[in-house]
Amino acid sequence: MADNSKFYFAKSHEWISLDSNNVYNLGISDFAQSELGDIVYVQLPEIGKQYKKDEKIGEIESVKSVSEIYAPVDLTIKFVNSKLNETPELINNEPLGEGFIAQIELNNSSDLSSLMDKNSYESFVKSNHE
Amino acid sequence: MKKFPGSKGLVFNEDLLINQSSKGLSGISMPSNNLSGAHISKTAKDYIDAKFLRNEKSSPLLLPEVSESTAVRHFTRLSSWNICVDTAFYPLGSCTMKYNPKINETIASLNNIRNLHPMLPAGYIQPILKIIYEFNRLLCGLTGLDEFTFNPQAGAAGEFTGMKIIKKYFEVKNEKRNIVLIPDSSHGTNPASSYIAGFTPVEIKTFFADKPADIKNKSKGYIDINELKKYINKDVAAIMITNPNTFGLFEKNIREAAELMHKNGSLVYMDGANFNAFIGNCRVSDFGVDILHLNLHKTFSTPHGGGGPGSGPVGVKDFLKEFLPVPYISADRQAANKKQAANDEQGYYYELKNKREYSIGRISSFYGNFAVILRAYSYLLSLGRQNISKISEIAILNANYMKKKLKDTFIESDPFPEELCMHECVLNDNVFQSEGISTLDFAKSIIDYGFHPPTIYFPKNIHGAIMIEPTETESIKTMDSFIDAMKEIKKKGNKYGSKSPKNTKTGRVNEVLANKNPIFK
Amino acid sequence: MNSFRYIPASNEEIKKIYKFIGIKDKKELFYKIIGDISLIEEKELDFMPAQMDELSLYKYFSDINDKLRDSGSIPVFAGGGIYDHYVPSAVDAIMSRAEFYTPYTPYQPEVSQGTLMALFEFQSMLASILGMDAVNASMYDGAESLAEAVLMSLRIYRQNCQTDSDIGNNKKIKILVSKSVNPTYIEVVKTFIKDLGIVIEFTDIDSEKGYTDAAHLTEKLQENKNICAFIVQQPNYFGIIEDLEIIEKIVHSEKSDSSSKPHLIVCSSEPFSFGTIAPPGFYNADIFAGEGNSFGNYMNFGGPLLGLFAAKKEFIRQMPGRITGKSKDSKNQDAYLFILATREQHIRRQAATSNICTNNSLNALRAAVYLSLCSKEGFKEISLLNLKLSHILCEKLIDTGLFSLKYAGNFYNEFVLEINNKKMNKKMNASVFIDEMMKKGILAGISLEDDGNEVLIAVTEKTGIKDIDNYVKRAIEIFS
Incomplete structure (x- = not known):
């Protein structure tokens, strides 16, 4: 979908990325989906709502666990991926693509600099979870 | 073979x-009722407005x-x-799946007893009230506490009741305390119950191994006093301790923890779901406990009913009696003199009372699960003072027998190799993992050998946990057979993997499908 | 013999285990585990009675059973939340199978398909009786179930208000309850919400008809803000049928300040009524909570009972308790299991929808067996018979001139009579009347107030015409 180098990751395993239409997408990382296992339900954020950094915007459920989705930066929800209501497994299959959670507007675009790029996120995961 | x-x-x-x-x-078979004349042919709309009637088309x-x-x-x-206790070894950890004596079922099916309406006048139900009163007295003796309520209808309801008592206690003392400390080795219901009762649960770490490799050096498995001290302040209302905890270990520091709490003006609640490790040998009052719940469907042999009903009586020390829920049973000698109906040999007249000075109020439709109380009382009477202490002794012996017997093959899975356990032993998945067997695969495999699986993936802080509780009602032969099956599964490796169980009517159930598109009717 | 029959370990075997684990005796065993905390000594167990052999135990309890002849085998005209229906032998026969009563919660579906499929049938049958989408696998009893319904409504309300400034403004959330709801249920709800900052308000009943005063309900909804739910009982505590059509319109058309409309919570303690009257789901109830003991269960002196809980499909993730679902197994056969476990305490801990774990599963299975025996037409017939018999008794008692009907609203199988003390030579209040009737071997009803003249009387198919005629005869005797 988009060039991997343009992904920004949070320690709480969400990502933000600018797509070809110049819209910011938000989702969860491949590592996060693999930890959760088969995803059965996604509680999507509310369209139009503003969230502060680290505020809970939704929930992802597998059969035996629940994981919260947090706003990596201050943001506003413009569009949610309602396909996830019927096919939550999209997150398992394509976490960085079709399995995105929402499209957002950044309330302060410089916030992205507080997030990690792909390489630093991967080494973050490696050092913390192995 | x-x-x-x-x-x-x-x-x-x-x-x-x-x-x-x-x-x-x-x-x-419809009861024949010789309805008189007009009523025979009448239909519902002759008695009530047609607009209220059920319509087959819309409903x-x-x-x-x-x-x-x-x-x-x-x-x-x-x-x-179904696999059940009567057909197979059912070592479901933390659930105390002991044998359910049949005489208790016979007694609970006695016709006049099971047909009693709960609002009968006291004079007509003296023997029933007496059973509850006497059972209360026995539980007090066994725990060292001063009074029990039988209103709570399961363990979680008992926890909720206990938390409400604590809430009310500080309200009456005019102290604002909102925190309940809960070790991470406690039951999952503990934080939920304290939260529903209006507290903020705060978790205390007792298990310091983040990774399986650290286990030998770091694991403790019980409350660390220095760690606990960090959390104690004037906002703390109580500590809620599951003892023995979900690692099957005795909380070695419980007395010291209780002292610290009491010094801070806080109370000590004990989750007594695992009381089978103590019954007849230890009193919880000696641990410094103020409030306790028991599970009659665990320690006291009443059947688990495929999920319930249970009964979760709550016992308290004297200073908390007036906070117990209503109704409660009072025994009065003077009342007996006044009422002719009293025929108790001790001269008591029993009554259900609805008022207590600081009562938390009502928590159930009527008195509680009487038919469960009755079975548990019958259990204590059949044991008597001669046998009561054998229960916990043999429950502990059996669990330690299994723990030790598993050592030759599963030593690397024992998070607490140096400790004696109490009523159950817990393993992690190290050994099975090394053969490519997940805890889930092990659980499903052991079904084919004719056993109910142990509790799995609980407690959460033990990786791939396997929690085995044999209880005192299993023989050495049965335990040996189960251990042999465990070893054989390990030896076979991941041969069957996700294909087990194979001998059951139903194979591995697809949980993902059911949770994605719930079909519930 | 010094072994005990529930323990399959001989003294030799016990010694063998001690030796195997390297411990000398019980003292050492406990000392190594609990340290210097003192053990209970033999003489300290004196408070325990001596062990009873099985025969003595049986005699002891059957004596008690015999003593209860005047209370456990008499016609019961008392209801008030629990009703004396007949339990067919087939229910007892099936439920005395150890395969049903000795396992625990079906955590391992492959070895629990019997319990799970029966629970699925229970949920399906109840859903159709109640007209509701989703039914769970049981709660403890009607009162506790209602309290859980209030907590659920509160959760949904708070979720909907996340964007709202109301919560920030610290306005109290309120629940509105009809005074015609069983007072015990109200007490239990109060216990549950006490420390949660919720205010409870009441709507009056129409003193002539005995049902919820619709005008007062409208008024209450208008003058109070932040109401998350209205609770009404059907049939209500006085046995009167509530006009849920009107109530639903008022409750659901009312905009509270937030984005959320108040929920309509319907409770009931006599679901047999729904064989005759329209069920709560027909009136668009959001949550149903009630007592299901009438279906195949004994009264057991008030417990265990059968808490029923149902909700609209859209709220299923907010429901408390276990929910049985249908899936497929590895051989592509139908298979059953508990679903949506992420709602529950063992996963979500304090954020769970409830702390409930053990429920009243066996009572739910009894209901499943009972309703399976009933059949569609049989269920309606028994329901109608309850209705008829109660109206027959009511008419006959009023004809005696000793009583008058307290409320003019339609009733199902329970009604309130007032003793006509003014007209009589022999005056007595309701409790004295009930005492006198007990002496004649009839549980005549429940006194509504301590010194009042009102008797709440219930009739079921078990209290047949003979019992009804006897009731009337004895009542006349008492007053003459």
Whole structure:
């Protein structure tokens, strides 16, 4: 979908990325989906709502666990991926693509600099979870 | 080859009963009532406004239409698909799946007893009130506490009741305390119950191994006093301790923890779901406990009913008696003199009372699960003072027997190799993992050998946890057979993997499908 | 013999285990585990009675059973939340199978398909009787179930208000309850919400008809803000049928300040009524909570009972308790299991929808067997028979001139009579009347107030015409 180098990751395993239409997408990382296992339900954020950094915007459920989705930066929800209501497994299959959670507007675009790029996120995961 | 209890035989298929309907059939025999004249032909609308009536079109009634014989065969076939305590070893950790004595069932089925309406005048139910009163006295003796309420209908309801008592206690003392400390080795219901009662639960770490490799150096498995001290302040209302905890270990520091709490003006609540480790040998009052709940469906041998009913009586020290919920049973000698109905040899007249000075109020429709209390009382009477202490002694011996016997193969899975456990032992998945077997695969595999799996993936802080509670009602032969099966599964490696169980009517159930598209009727 | 029959370990075997684990005796065993905390000594167990052999135990309890002949085998005209219906032998026969009563919660579906499929049938049958989408696998009893319904409504309300400034403004959330709801249920709800900052308000009943005063309900909804739910009982505590059509319109058309409309919570303690009157789901109830003991269960002196809980499909993730679902197994056969476990305490801990774990599963299975026997027409017939018999008794008692009907609203199988003390030579209040009737071997009803003249009387198919005629005869005797 988009060039991997343009992904920004949070320690709480969400990502933000600018797509070809110049819209910011938000989702969860491949590592996060693999930890959760088969995803059965996604509680999507509310369209139009503003969230502060680290505020809970939704929930992802597998059969035996629940994981919260947090706003990596201050943001506003413009569009949610309602396909996830019927096919939550999209997150398992394509976490960085079709399995995105929402499209957002950044309330302060410089916030992205507080997030990690792909390489630093991967080494973050490696050092913390192995 | 060793002979295990599990085998394969004829199993019956059986469809949902609603799919077996033939219009007009029924399994009920309508009571004949010689209705007089006009009433025979009357219909519902002759008694109530037509607008209130049920309409088959808008509210179709989907009940099966089958004969009594078909219904009986249906449920009997269904029953054959269950493993139960009476058919197999059921070492479900933290659930105390002991044998359910049959005399207790006979007693609970006595016709006049099971047909009692709860609002009968006290004079007509003296023997019933006396049973509850006497059972209360026995529980007080066994725990060292001063009074029990039997209103809570299961363990979680007991926890909720206990938390409400604590809430009210500080309200009366005019102290604002909102925190309940809960070690991470406690039952999952503990934080939920304290939260519903209006507290903020705060978790205390007792298990310091983040990674399996650290276990030998870091694990403790019980409350660390220095760690606890960090959390104690004037906002702390109570500590809620599951003892023995979910690692099957005695909380070695419970007395010291209790002292610290009491010094801080806080109370000590003990989750006594695992009281089978203490009954007849230890009093919880000696641990410094102020409030306790017990599970009659665990320690006191009442059947688990495929999920319930249970009973979760709550006991308190004297200073908390007036906070207990209502109704409660009072025994009064003076009242006995006044009422002719009193025929108790001790001269007591028993009554259900609805008022207590600081009571938290009502928590159940009536008094509580009397039929469960009755079975538990009968259990204590059959044990008597001669046998009561054998229960916990042998429950502990059996768990330690299994723990030790598993050591030759599973030593690397024992998070607490140096400790004696209490009523249950816990393993992690190290050894099985090394053979490519997940805890889930192990659990499903052992079914084919004719055993109910242990509790799995709980407690959460033990990786791939396997929690084995044999109870005192299992023999060495049974435990040996189970251990042999465990070793054989390990030896076979991941040969069967996700294909097990194979001997059951139903194979591995697809949980993902069911949770994605829930079908619930 | 010094072994005990529930323990399959001989003294030799016990010694063998001690030796195997390297411990000398019980003292050492406990000392190594609990340290210097003192053990209970033998003489300290004196408070325990001596062990009873099985025969003595049986005699002891059957004596008690015999003593209860005047209370456990008499016609019961008392209801008030629990009703004396007949339990067919087939229910007892099936439910005395150890395969049903000795396992625990079906955590391992492959070895629990019997319990799970029966629970699925229970949920399906109840859903159709109640007209509701989703039914769970049981709660403890009607009162506790209602309290859980209030907590659920509160959760949904708070979730909907996340964007709202109301919560920030610290306005109290309120629940509105009809005074015609069982007072015990109200007490239990109060216990549950006490420390949660919720205010409870009441709507009056129409003193002539005995049902919820619709005008007062409208008024209450208008003058109070932040109401998350209205609770009404059907049939209500006085046995009167509530006009849920009107109530639903008022409750659901009312905009509270937030984005959320108040929920309509319907409770009931006599679901047999729904064989005759329209069920709560027909009136668009959001949550149903009630007592299901009438279906195949004994009264057991008030417990265990059968808490029923149902909700609209859209709220299923907010429901408390276990929910049975249908899936497929590895051989592509139908298979059953508990679903949506992420709602529950063992996963979500304090954020769970409830702390409930053990429920009243066996009572739910009894109901499943009972309703399976009933059949569609049988269920309606028994329901109608309850209705008829109660009206017959009511008419006959009023004809004696000793009583008058307290409320003019339609009733199902329970009604309130007032003793006509003014007209009589022999005056007595309701409790004295009930005492006198007990002496004649009839549980005549429940006194509504301590010194009042009102008797709440219930009739079921078990209290037949003979019992009804006897009731009337004895009542006349008492007053003459």
